[in-house]
Amino acid sequence: MTRLFGNTNTTNKPWGTLKENGVGKFNDINENALKGIKDLGATHVWYTGVIEHAVITDYRKNGIRLDDADVVKGRAGSPYAIKDYYDVNPDMSVNVDQRLEEFEALIKRTHDQDLKVIIDFVPNHVAREYYSDKKPKGVKDLGEGDNLKKGFAPNNNFYYLPNESFVVPQDYKPLGGDKFPLADGKFKEVPAKVSGNGAVTPTPSVNDWFETVRLNYGVNHLSENGEKVFNIDGDVPSTWKKTLAILSYWAEKGVDGFRCDMAEMVPVEYWGWMIPQIKKINPNIRFIAEVYNPKEYKNYIFNGKFDYLYDKVGVYDTLRAVMENREGSSLAHLTKVWKDMDGFNNHMLRFLENHDEQRIASKEFSNDPILGVPGMAVSAALGSGPVMVYFGQEVGEPGAGKSGFSGNDGRTTIFDYWGVPEHQKWVNNHLYDGGQLSSEQRTLRKKYKDILKSVQQSDAFRKGNLIDLQQFNITNAHYNSDKIYSFIRYYGDESILVLANFSNKKDQLELIIPQIVTDKLNLSSEIKGKDLLSGQTINISIDKANESGIPLSIEPYQALYLAL
Incomplete structure (x- = not known):
């Protein structure tokens, strides 16, 4: 999580502001940091939350629109509520007016250490107040030119509820009860748009993805059968063209891969149309799909052209059940899991932690980071696909504490300004030498390193x-x-x-x-x-x-x- 990675502030005040709790910068990920990542055995770095998303911090003096707190989750905002696909999060820049240049410099530093760069692509939804102030000349915004009188039209970028007004969830307290000019429950959106998770209502609940709106790829999700209204051999829908331009923009900046959020919510035909075109820019670029439906795995690999898919419901869930010592859990189940992936096992990306999952060392998981050793040894070696380590996992970060919007649930927050205590011991005031780690943490990190180096070199x-x-x-x-x-x-x-x-x-x-x-x-x-x-x-x-x-x-x- 890029805005947390280099943050050395240890205040960790719940609902704290950027000034109070600090934030990691692109520049914090210096040569030493990248050497440390490379030394662990990595080949790629997934910089999570880079693209500009809705935030509470006020950057109007830099020409950036102020976001309405009623539709922002947490002080720092959700990295998956993108508000400008051609820009990066100003929180992570030292000089806000040079934020894109600072990220481009990070791409170069990463490449200089023989590491490749992955960023997020969030195709299914964007922030409710999407607006690009950095789009290239001639590019039209998402939503620009939409017919607001139609709930669904093939070339609309969003789904609408004509003649209805959006209503902020009544029980949503965006800043933990703090007073704030734009936290008044009066966010205006007419006509209301369908929320990111597909909630077709002007009054979504606090449990809906109400801070985002769903993108339209030519599938009529307002109809009972979800009719597809597109022809991949003809004039494809507007959203296809606009997102192709977005991905081309980042590929041409030297990004080496995209982790595609909730890829199953977007039609597989789109991926099969788009991915080959981006690979014309760079044949070695990689696409990773966040997917959770095993019945669709082959479809998204062979028709959608994805390089790798999340292996969450197979290997992760099986190993976690054993690591938690759940009743009825057994490693004997793992044989069936990988056999079910026969023919595409090497397309599966494996992990034990990521920003969505609970930390191994958390009380909600195993309460002991040492279980990550056998878990990672199996995950890394079971196939020839990639394996992923989340920052802090290798030193036993437990994800403890209620940070604000993110509760005390064993996860490291993605919504709040926060420091990550055990990881900060490795950061060691940006020396990235592990100078503050305990002997047990050093041993754990070495075990991860030995595993990752072994699978990389064999x-x-x-x-x-x-x-x-x-x-x-x-x-x-x-x-x-x-x-x-x-x-x-x-x-x-x-x-x-x-x-x-x-x-x-x-x-x-x-x-x-x-x-x-x-x-x-x-x-x-x-x-x-x-x-x-x-x-x-x-x-x-x-x-x-x-x-x-x-x-x-x-x-x-x-x-x-x-x-x-």
């Missing part, structure tokens, strides 16, 4: 095939299939055995690897296994692997990457 992980060993050990009395997970990744002559322990106890196990597997991998009778994470060497008898099982020892909440 062809077996980057390109290889997968053999699941769980299925051969389900009935093994000396193997806890609920808390232990094992598989092999192989490519050419390289084979790596992955073993992860999600238990709080040291496990002495006997791992069966059937002869059909050892023959396929051409493993001789006596071999050595070297753990890429610790450097430890283990003697392995293949004869025992086929029969009674290899005797192995693994510490609580740890993992092995044994190169065979």
Whole structure:
């Protein structure tokens, strides 16, 4: 989260202003910061919340319209309520009038460290008061030219409720009860627009995405059947053309990828039309879809042309249930999860934390960051797609405290000005050397680094095939299939055995690897296994692997990457 990353202010006053709680700047992400990220094993940095969104802070002296607090969530605003697609958040600039240039300098600094840049694209909705003061000459704003008398028209950018006025949710207190000139419940919008989550009402609830309005891609969401009114071989709807121009603008500035918010809410035909055109600008540009419906995975990869999809409801949910020790949870379920992704497993982006999810170290999750070690070891190695680490995860940030609009729920706020305490210890007043970390935090960060470096540097992980060993050990009395997970990744002559322990106890196990597997991998009778994470060497008898099982020892909440 870019506005939190470099903030060293430790005040953390609930509902605090930018001046009180501070804010991270583009310039704070200096050469040392980027070297530290690179050293962790990263190849890309997703700068979350860069595009200009609605905020409470007043920048009128810089020619930026003041946003109405009645339709802004939190003091700092939601990064997903974008108000100008051709601009960046002024909060993060040292010189507001040079904000775009400061972000362009960050892109260059990132590239200079051999890292690539990802930013958000939020295609489904924008801020209620969308207005671009930075759009290039000749570009028309979203909504400009819309027919306000029609609820739906194929070339309207928004959906309207003619002759009705928008009403701010009655129980919404935008600034925690503080008095503020534009927090009066009198925000005016006539005709009312359909809210970002598709709430077709002029009186959305506080639980709706009321601060945003939904974009129209030629799908009549006001009708019962959601009729699609477009022809991808003809003159496509206005919203398609305008968003293509937006993405082209950022691609030409050197952005290397887009994480596409709630991609399933936009028709798959649009993605299949747009993504190839952006790849003409840069063939190596990457598109990541936030998706949650497994039935649509193949559609969005093969027809929508996405490079990667969120693996939330598969691997994340399965691992989290085990990490939380939920009743009925078992790592044995993971075999079915990845098998269901046969044919596109390597298109899945895996993670244990992001801005939407609760922190591993939070009391709402595991209450202990060490569980991230086996979780990340499995997530990073299960496929050849990317794996993601959220800032602060690698030092055990718990996301504690009620910051304002964001409650005390185990998440790091995306709506408020805030400092991230455990992460700040690594930032160490912008030295980014971990100077304030405890020995336990340093050890945890090194374990993340070892995992990420290993999967980055090994062809077996980057390109290889997968053999699941769980299925051969389900009935093994000396193997806890609920808390232990094992598989092999192989490519050419390289084979790596992955073993992860999600238990709080040291496990002495006997791992069966059937002869059909050892023959396929051409493993001789006596071999050595070297753990890429610790450097430890283990003697392995293949004869025992086929029969009674290899005797192995693994510490609580740890993992092995044994190169065979």
